[in-house]
Amino acid sequence: MNQAASLRAQAETLGQSLPALLAEAEHLAATLMLGEHGRRRAGQGDEFWQYRPAHAGDPARAIDWRRSARSDAHFVREREWQVAQSVSLWIDSANAMRFSGDPARGTKADRARVIGLALAVLLLRGGERVGLSGMMPKPGRAQMMALLDGLQTEDSQDYGAADVTGMAAHSRAVFLSDFLGNLDVTEQAMITAADRGIRGVLLQVLDPAEEDFPFQGRTIFESMQGALRHETQSAGDLRARYLVRLAERKDALTRLAAATGWHYHCHYTGAPAQAALLWTYRALEARA
Known part of the structure; x- marks a missing residue:
């Protein structure tokens, strides 16, 4: 199967699963029971x-x-200040996000999409304007259909690159990714965003296997696209070095977020999504 046919098949599979993802996202948003949306600042409004x-x-x-x-x-x-905010979501759809360390567990991409859609439900319910990166943020229930259409696009690269082009100055943004690719790309996107007064949230989505590194003996590590491959006879010997590198990546993301006025949090697909959604919503509101 050539690459174009493979991407088409992936898009069709994703398109079939999106209604279920939307239902899951709406259920997730409903579990938070946030009540009436409030921006908690003095300003123009009726409340x-x-x-x-x-x-x-x-x-x-x-x-x-x-x-x-x-x-x-x-x-x-x-x-209470009631001026609607524009919020742009970048939900990483690269190959690395399709990883799951357990067949019974959803992929990182599924969890990122569910949290992103649930966040959109909450924000749209509160009167905010929401869009995917590269899409004009708009208010209203109908915007959910546009978000679903946008999520049907798959990235053929191993690791995604955040795109801030088209994001309005002084708006808000949420990046959902594993952030395991080239950190320079993420750093440049956030610096560009910060220079335009854009503030927001980095939500790193990882599989528990990427945190625990439960591998022993002969193991073949291969990227989701197959472009990178490493074979070892003693995977357990790599664990300590791997955990150091992962901790360094988390520390770098934490420092980058602090330097640009953003918030950073790491979420694992083995944990309930509610806590990550609530944290993201509250962190986003803290900058509004």
């Missing part, structure tokens, strides 16, 4: 947020006289 003591310079029309009458001080009634 009451808080009272604060009046300051010198506050206009008289800003004073809530009914609240002020109950004390010796004047208070200003603040409304």
Whole structure:
């Protein structure tokens, strides 16, 4: 089978699984029970947020006289900021994301797509504009269909490269990937984003086997595309060095996120997706 036919078959398989992924994502979003969305900042809007003591310079029309009458001080009634944010999702679809260390466990790509779609459900429900990288973020339930269409595209490379082209300045972004490829590519994307005022979240999705390295004896390690291959007679001897390299990669991602004003978190496909979704949602809101 040539590469074009292989990619077509992968796309058809993915297209058949997307409705199930959407159902799983909607169920996952529903389990969080976040209630009404709130940006928790003072600004233009209709919803009451808080009272604060009046300051010198506050206009008289800003004073809530009914609240002020109950004390010796004047208070200003603040409304919650309700300007919709644009959020772009980059969900890595490269070959490495199709790995699973256990046939009973879903792939990294499946988990990344479910979390990304569930996050989109929550954000769209809250009135935000959401899109995939390279797609115009839009509000509304109908946007979910556009997101599903966008997820049918497969990357033929072993490792994905985050794409920030087209992301609006001062918007928000979420990158979901294993981040095991060339870190320079990720670093350049984040520096470019930070220079344009884009802030967001790095969610690293790994399989438990990639954390535990449970290999012993003769083992053949091969990339998902087959371009890279390494055979060893004593895989257990590689474990210590591998774990050091993985820890170094996580530390590098943590430092990169801190330097650019982003948030980083590592999630394993063997763990429930709810915690990763909640963390991502809260981390994204912290920058809104």
